[in-house]
Amino acid sequence: MTRYLYTILTILSMVAFLPLIGIADHIVGGELLMRPQGNPGIFEVTLIQFWDKNNLQEPTPDGNGNRDEFAELFIYRKRDNQFKQQVRVRYISTEIIPYQNKACANLRSLNTVIGTYKGNVTLSEQDYNDPDGYYIVWERCCRNSDINNIKLPGDMGMVFYLEFPPVTTKNDSPVFSSPNGQYICSNRSFSMNMSASDRDGDQLRYSLATPFRGYTSPNLINGNSAPKSGYPLVSWENGISLANAIPGPNPLAIDNTGKLTVTANKLGLYVFAIQVEEFRNGKKIGLVRRDFQLLVIDCNDDQPEQPVIMMNATPVKEVLFCPERPVTLETESSQDWAYQWQRNGLNIPGAVAATIAVNDTGVYSVVKSYTKKCSRDTSSLMVTVALAPPIEATITADKRVICEGDVATLVANGGTVPADLVISWNRDNNLLKEKQATLEVKDQGSYLLKISNEETGCSGSDTLLVTKETISVSLPARKGVIEGSKVTLSPVVSPLEPTYKYSWSPPDGLVPANDVRDAIVGPLADTRYTITVESVNGCQAQASTDVFVIDKMHIPTSFTPNNDGHNDSFEIYNAKDQILEMRIYNRWGELIYASKGYSVPWNGTYKNKTPVPAGNYPYVIKTAEQSLNGTIMLLK
Numbered sequence: 001m002t003r004y005l006y007t008i009l010t011i012l013s014m015v016a017f018l019p020l021i022g023i024a025d026h027i028v029g030g031e032l033l034m035r036p037q038g039n040p041g042i043f044e045v046t047l048i049q050f051w052d053k054n055n056l057q058e059p060t061p062d063g064n065g066n067r068d069e070f071a072e073l074f075i076y077r078k079r080d081n082q083f084k085q086q087v088r089v090r091y092i093s094t095e096i097i098p099y100q101n102k103a104c105a106n107l108r109s110l111n112t113v114i115g116t117y118k119g120n121v122t123l124s125e126q127d128y129n130d131p132d133g134y135y136i137v138w139e140r141c142c143r144n145s146d147i148n149n150i151k152l153p154g155d156m157g158m159v160f161y162l163e164f165p166p167v168t169t170k171n172d173s174p175v176f177s178s179p180n181g182q183y184i185c186s187n188r189s190f191s192m193n194m195s196a197s198d199r200d201g202d203q204l205r206y207s208l209a210t211p212f213r214g215y216t217s218p219n220l221i222n223g224n225s226a227p228k229s230g231y232p233l234v235s236w237e238n239g240i241s242l243a244n245a246i247p248g249p250n251p252l253a254i255d256n257t258g259k260l261t262v263t264a265n266k267l268g269l270y271v272f273a274i275q276v277e278e279f280r281n282g283k284k285i286g287l288v289r290r291d292f293q294l295l296v297i298d299c300n301d302d303q304p305e306q307p308v309i310m311m312n313a314t315p316v317k318e319v320l321f322c323p324e325r326p327v328t329l330e331t332e333s334s335q336d337w338a339y340q341w342q343r344n345g346l347n348i349p350g351a352v353a354a355t356i357a358v359n360d361t362g363v364y365s366v367v368k369s370y371t372k373k374c375s376r377d378t379s380s381l382m383v384t385v386a387l388a389p390p391i392e393a394t395i396t397a398d399k400r401v402i403c404e405g406d407v408a409t410l411v412a413n414g415g416t417v418p419a420d421l422v423i424s425w426n427r428d429n430n431l432l433k434e435k436q437a438t439l440e441v442k443d444q445g446s447y448l449l450k451i452s453n454e455e456t457g458c459s460g461s462d463t464l465l466v467t468k469e470t471i472s473v474s475l476p477a478r479k480g481v482i483e484g485s486k487v488t489l490s491p492v493v494s495p496l497e498p499t500y501k502y503s504w505s506p507p508d509g510l511v512p513a514n515d516v517r518d519a520i521v522g523p524l525a526d527t528r529y530t531i532t533v534e535s536v537n538g539c540q541a542q543a544s545t546d547v548f549v550i551d552k553m554h555i556p557t558s559f560t561p562n563n564d565g566h567n568d569s570f571e572i573y574n575a576k577d578q579i580l581e582m583r584i585y586n587r588w589g590e591l592i593y594a595s596k597g598y599s600v601p602w603n604g605t606y607k608n609k610t611p612v613p614a615g616n617y618p619y620v621i622k623t624a625e626q627s628l629n630g631t632i633m634l635l636k
Contacts, residue, residue: 032073043122143157186297327358364384393459559633583619
């Protein structure tokens with residue numbers, strides 16, 4: 001900020017007697033913040049400082065510099081000011097505060113940044129249960145020596161102050177919004193957002209307060225834990241009071257929304273404090289103070305014409321956008337003009353071009369100023385940016401499971417989609433050529449419907465999974481059954497599910513049974529049997545088998561292999577194509593005859609060579625349907 005000659009001389013004289021680290025006139029305001037962490041009794045404490053970067057000196061290895069690497073905070077009980085605990089917070093980060101009028105900011109060397117310190121502290125319910133609550137303070141000397149509304153500012157310390165309830169009352173302290181980089185033009189109305197938010201939804205009451213001077217001095221730079229009985233206030237200059245901390249036709253005031261207003265008529269640098277009291281159910285439970293400074297300057301009356309916010313070269317007051325396509329706001333561009341875009345009254349860092357891409361809701365404006373001379377700036381009308389109503393996109397389907405060779409019909413929004421919207425379909429991330437509201441599908445997959453407004457870029461989408469069910473069933477082509485007997489038909493079903501329904505046809509020769517997979521049949525004549533397999537989704541598969549009736553085999557009980565031309569072999573009648581294997585054994589179980597099929601009957605010899613003696617010979621006849629055991633008597 002602008003330094004008068006006497007200020008520079010004062011600072012130089014202080015440097016002669018103080019180490020560089022003791023100079024704190026780079027601190028032009030700040031506040032404290034406290035909020036509970038995840039674990040009970042653990043709290044994060046934040047110290048925020050506003051720095052004049054022109055006077056800020058980063059720490060050096062030899063210990064010089066005035067930016068503290070850490071700060072000490074002190075906790076006291078409100079009821080009797082008893083010291084409770086000390087908290088150390090460490091430097092975390094620096095953030096630039098953008099000024100909306102760059103030419104004036106450069107001319108007046110306005111260069112403000114925010115410094116943040118953080119630390120955790122444990123506060124037990126046993127030690128912090130006093131119903132009157134507690135307070136945290138940070139003290140430091142000294143203030144800017146060129147402050148105009150308090151006496152001996154260069155000798156005055158500053159105190160950042162926060163009150164909190166007993167820890168049994170869950171509470172987050174109010175959080176001030178970050179200030180804009182602003183200054184006051186003399187004899188011009190001025191406003192600035194100094195509101196706070198509260199995560200607990202408590203009622204916040206704003207007021208101006210006289211800043212604390214505290215107990216620090218040029219000889220005692222930092223605060224300590226010594227018992228305190230309140231904190232001394234700064235002394236106002238003659239003719240200045242809390243009622244006119246910044247004097248003028250409309251002195252500095254704050255309303256119940258946290259909006260500062262003033263019309264100042266005296267140039268200078270002014271310090272003041274904003275107090276936010278936190279009420280819950282009508283009872284005050286907390287308090288936060290922000291210490292702050294504002295500069296009043298004599299602004300050139302030359303003022304640019306009011307900027308107009310446009311979109312696509314058309315002035316706008318309300319803009320709707322979709323998250324997938326940010327909109328671009330613009331104003332007329334010239335190398336003679338500088339810009340600072342604002343959202344909800346706050347400067348947007350880095351938004352200093354004639355255009356801005358908007359991807360967040362809010363109330364937007366742009367401040368226009370000259371690039372080469374410090375003069376009054378002017379602000380556009382407010383433009384409200386809101387999210388466009390979502391585009392409906394809903395898929396309905398007559399079926400979500402299709403059978404082999406089947407078709408499902410997908411419908412977008414019940415079949416009614418406005419003509420100005422574009423429909424697209426995807427299957428498994430592959431764009432389909434169909435653009436209508438109805439889509440017939442015969443392939444399984446994940447179907448995506450997207451309905452878009454190409455003008456705004458807004459779109460809605462829905463997905464639907466269509467699956468295909470394939471059932472296979474097989475039976476042997478032919479199956480024989482001996483006349484008068486029964487045979488089991490066992491189909492192979494894939495995949496095999498317990499919920500399938502089975503039905504067989506025709507009913508002729510079918511052993512009555514409801515919904516069985518394996519059927520028992522005993523037809524009187526050759527018959528084609530068909531099985532139908534049906535899933536719960538209605539998908540079906542069929543298979544058939546021809547069951548032919550085989551005449552009964554007539555197996556004799558004896559034969560006489562004496563070569564008389566009559567009954568000389570063990571001949572089985574109606575055995576054609578029935579016998580798969582024949583085995584004959586002697587009385588000791590030795591295999592004496594074996595054949596695949598039975599085209600040549602047994603002639604009573606051992607392995608077709610040596611005649612066997614008369615007697616009973618066990619046999620085993622295997623057919624496709626059964627195994628027959630018996631005894632044949634060989635007679636001599």
